[in-house]
Amino acid sequence: MSVNLLICSLQMISLMFVGHLGELALSGASMATSFASVTGFSLLLGMGSALDTFCGQSFGAKQYHMLGIHKQRAMVVLLLVSIPVAFIWSNTGYILASLGQDPEISAEAGLYARFMIPSIFAFALLQCHIRFLQAQNNVVPMMITTGFTTLLHILTCWILVFKSGLRNKGAALANAISCWMNVLLLAIYVRISPSCKKTWMGFSREAMHDVPKFLRLAIPSAVMICLEIWSFEMMVLLSGLLPNPKLETSALSISLNISSVIYMIPLGLSGAISVRVSNELGAGRPQSARLAIYVVLFMVTIEGVLVATILISGHKFWGYSYSNEEKVVKYVGEIMVLVAVSHFWDGIQTVLSGMVRGSGKQKIGALINLGAYYLVGIPFGALLAFVYHIGGKGLWTGIIVSLFMQAVSLAIIIFCTNWEREAKKATDRVHHDSIVPVNVA
Numbered sequence: 001m002s003v004n005l006l007i008c009s010l011q012m013i014s015l016m017f018v019g020h021l022g023e024l025a026l027s028g029a030s031m032a033t034s035f036a037s038v039t040g041f042s043l044l045l046g047m048g049s050a051l052d053t054f055c056g057q058s059f060g061a062k063q064y065h066m067l068g069i070h071k072q073r074a075m076v077v078l079l080l081v082s083i084p085v086a087f088i089w090s091n092t093g094y095i096l097a098s099l100g101q102d103p104e105i106s107a108e109a110g111l112y113a114r115f116m117i118p119s120i121f122a123f124a125l126l127q128c129h130i131r132f133l134q135a136q137n138n139v140v141p142m143m144i145t146t147g148f149t150t151l152l153h154i155l156t157c158w159i160l161v162f163k164s165g166l167r168n169k170g171a172a173l174a175n176a177i178s179c180w181m182n183v184l185l186l187a188i189y190v191r192i193s194p195s196c197k198k199t200w201m202g203f204s205r206e207a208m209h210d211v212p213k214f215l216r217l218a219i220p221s222a223v224m225i226c227l228e229i230w231s232f233e234m235m236v237l238l239s240g241l242l243p244n245p246k247l248e249t250s251a252l253s254i255s256l257n258i259s260s261v262i263y264m265i266p267l268g269l270s271g272a273i274s275v276r277v278s279n280e281l282g283a284g285r286p287q288s289a290r291l292a293i294y295v296v297l298f299m300v301t302i303e304g305v306l307v308a309t310i311l312i313s314g315h316k317f318w319g320y321s322y323s324n325e326e327k328v329v330k331y332v333g334e335i336m337v338l339v340a341v342s343h344f345w346d347g348i349q350t351v352l353s354g355m356v357r358g359s360g361k362q363k364i365g366a367l368i369n370l371g372a373y374y375l376v377g378i379p380f381g382a383l384l385a386f387v388y389h390i391g392g393k394g395l396w397t398g399i400i401v402s403l404f405m406q407a408v409s410l411a412i413i414i415f416c417t418n419w420e421r422e423a424k425k426a427t428d429r430v431h432h433d434s435i436v437p438v439n440v441a
Contacts, residue, residue, distance in 0.1 A: 009150055009261060010149075010179070011033055011175065011260070012257050012260070013150075013153055013154055013157055014033075014157055014171035014172070014174060015029055015030060015033065015171075015253070015254075015257055015322060016321060016322055017157045017158070017161045017171050018171045019322040019323045019324075020323075020324065021167055021168055023246055023250060023325055023328070024104060024105070024108060024246070025167070025168045026253070026322070026323060027102075027105045027246050027253070028104075028105050028106075028107070028108020028109045028112055028168065029108070029109070029112050029168050029172070030236065030249060030250065030253030030254075030257075031096065031101065031105055031106070031108075031237075031240065031249060031253070032108075032109035032110070032112035032113040032172070033253070033257075034236040034253065035089075035092055035095075035096065035109060035113060035233075036089060036092075036116055036120075037229060037233050038230050038233045038234075038237075039085060039088050040085040040089065040123075041120075041123060041229075042222075042226045042229035042233075043081065043222055043226055044078050044082065044085075044120070044123055044124050044127055045127060045229075046218075046222030046223065046224060046225035046226050047074070047077065047078055047081065047219070047221060047222045048074060048078060048124075048128060048130075048218075049131070049225060049274075050074070050214060050217040050218035050221040050362070051070055051074055051128065051131035051135065052131060052134075052135070052271070052275060052278060052354075052357045052358060053217060053221075053278055053357060053358065053360045053362075054066075054070040054214070055070050055071070055131060055132060055135035055136075055278075056135045056275045056277075056278025056282065056358060057278045057279070057281060057282035057360075058070065058135075058282065059135050059199075059279055059282065060278060060280060060281065060282025060283040060426075061282040061283060061427065064198040065199070065201055067132060067135060067199040068132075068199055068200045068201055068202075069204060069206050069207050070132075070214070071128050071129070071132040071200075072203060072207035073208070073210070073211060073214050074127075074128045074131070075124070075128045076207065076208070076211075077211065077215070077218065078124035078125070078127065078128060079121060079124050081124070082120045082123075082124045085120050086117045086120055086121075089113045089114065089116060089117050089120065090114055090117065092106075092109055092113035092114070093106050093107050093109060093110020093113075096109055096110070099237070100241060101237070101240045101241075101245075102240055102245050102246070105240065105245070105246070108168065111169060112168055112169065112171075112172045113172070114172075115169045115172035115173045115176070116172045116176060117176075118173075118180070119172075119175050119176035119179045119180075122176065122180040122182070122183050123179055125183045125187075126182055126183050126186070129183065129186040129187065129190065130142060130186075132190070132199070132200075133186070133190070133196075135275055136195070136196075137275065138195055138196075141186070141189045141193070142186065145182055145185040145189065146182055148185070149178050149182045149185070152178065152181065153174060153175075153177075153178040156174040156177055156178060157170070160173055160174050161174075217360065217362060220362035220363045220365070221357065221362045223362075223366040223369075223370075224356075224357075224362050224369055227366065227369040227370055227373055227374065228353075228369050228373065230373075231373040231374070231377065231378055231399060231402060232256055232259070232399060233256075234378060235252055235256065235381070235392070235395040235396065235399065236249060236252050236253050236256060238382065238385065238395055239392050239395065241386075242386075242391055242392065243391075247327060247328060247331060248391060250323065250325070250328050251319075251328055251331040251332050251335060251392060254318075254322045254323065254332050255332055255335045255336065255339055255396070257322070258318055258336075258339060259339050259342065259343060259346075262307055262311075262343055263343070263346060263347075265303055266300050266303065266304070266346065266347035266348075266351060267350055269296050269347075269350070269351050269354070270350045270354030271354060272296065273292060273293065273296040273351055273355055274354035274358040275358065276292045276296075276358070277289045277292060277354075277355055277358030277359055278358040278359070278360075278426070280423075281358070281423045281426035281427075282426050284426075284427055286419035286420045286423040289358075289359075289422075289423070290419050293355055293414065296351050297348070297351060297352075300347045300348060300350075301347075301348065304343060304344035304345075304347040304348065307340070307344075308340035308341065308344050309340075311336050311337075311339055311340040311343070312336065312337055312340050315333045315336035315337060316333045317333075318332055318333065318336055319331075319332035319333060334393065335392065335393060335396060338396040338397060338400065339396070342396065342399055342400045342403055345404050345406075345407050346403050348407045348411075349403055349406045349407040349410055352407060352410035352411060353365055353410060355410075356410065356413070359417065359422050359426075360422075360426070361413070361417075364413055365410070368406060368409045368410060369406060371409070372403075372405040372409060373402045373406070376401060376402060376405050377399055377400075377402025377405065378398055379398075380398045380401050381394055381395045381396070381397060381398015381399060381401070382394075382395070382398065383398075384397055384398065385398075
């Protein structure tokens with residue numbers, strides 16, 4: 001939970017610094033951040049989440065050497081995927097302008113995105129290290145390294161944005177520096193730590209085997225997560241087509257950024273339940289997996305109520321952290337009530353999605369997300385925004401509908417699952433993957 005929150009805070013801190021450079025700079029950086037999330041970060045996050053199944057079930061079955069093999073395989077695949085993503089980011093300004101976005105905002109976004117390119121490769125490696133350690137319930141090192149990187153990021157942003165003359169470009173470059181720093185620290189830990197002695201045995205040629213099998217789970221995992229993340233980012237892109245696009249884009253981007261930060265709390269619970277379910281299924285303990293599900297669902301419900309209460313209570317003040325523009329701050333305050341409602345349902349569906357990943361049911365999850373967001377929620381939100389002229393608040397209402405539909409559908413799948421059969425499938429998967437490691441490092 002803390003690790004996810006700290007990683008997400010890098011983008012939040014950068015936008016906070018850029019927000020004090022003016023409305024245009026904030027709109028451009030926000031648009032670039034949304035575009036980067038849609039075209040790159042969400043894809044790698046989704047593909048990396050396949051390790052929740054592979055590493056988690058291998059660890060539960062005590063096939064410890066397989067965790068390192070799975071991690072290496074994911075590193076190679078994700079780095080290769082990052083290459084075309086970098087090319088897309090280099091043309092961000094042109095792409096956004098071609099989609100009808102405001103020319104000034106598109107130009108600013110294109111500049112910001114080009115300076116973010118180094119971060120995509122670091123993010124690919126970072127996801128692999130995080131999933132590898134998380135599957136072993138080894139989260140303290142991640143908290144320490146990520147916390148250190150986040151504190152350093154504040155200083156880096158201040159220097160590059162205000163002192164170097166790079167302004168908004170400096171914030172994008174700071175993201176890349178901080179992400180690479182995090183990767184380096186975690187890589188050193190994995191290499192020298194006694195706790196990883198059984199799971200990391202050096203680079204192996206075996207990592208190049210069974211890549212298609214990894215992709216068969218990684219691609220549905222990516223689709224499942226991308227469909228969800230894209231729907232949120234699509235709000236920002238659609239807001240650029242509304243009247244007064246600078247106000248709509250700035251306010252929705254700030255609201256989305258706040259939503260992303262608080263989302264790290266249920267995302268942490270989702271990661272925990274994904275690992276726990278995969279560990280228990282890999283160890284052949286379906287009853288323990290079922291009990292863990294009920295406990296985490298109770299926890300995320302309480303969390304959703306508490307966070308919603310805090311958001312609504314301070315809805316008039318959140319915008320001041322990002323902007324000095326009164327009209328932006330006021331509009332953010334109005335949207336905050338919707339953010340509170342969406343967070344409640346987002347937390348429930350996120351935990352349920354973690355259970356789906358832990359049991360290897362990503363294909364079903366992808367189909368549910370497709371229907372909930374793109375057949376129901378987004379069309380409904382667009383109807384409210386453009387036909388009934390509710391604007392950005394209409395777009396966010398559509399997201400709430402999507403989250404509700406997603407949570408209900410996932411709950412039906414989870415509670416109809418035969419966990420004894422899933423435990424047998426997990427055991428079969430692990431023993432099929434098990435190989436003797438060949439060390440080449």
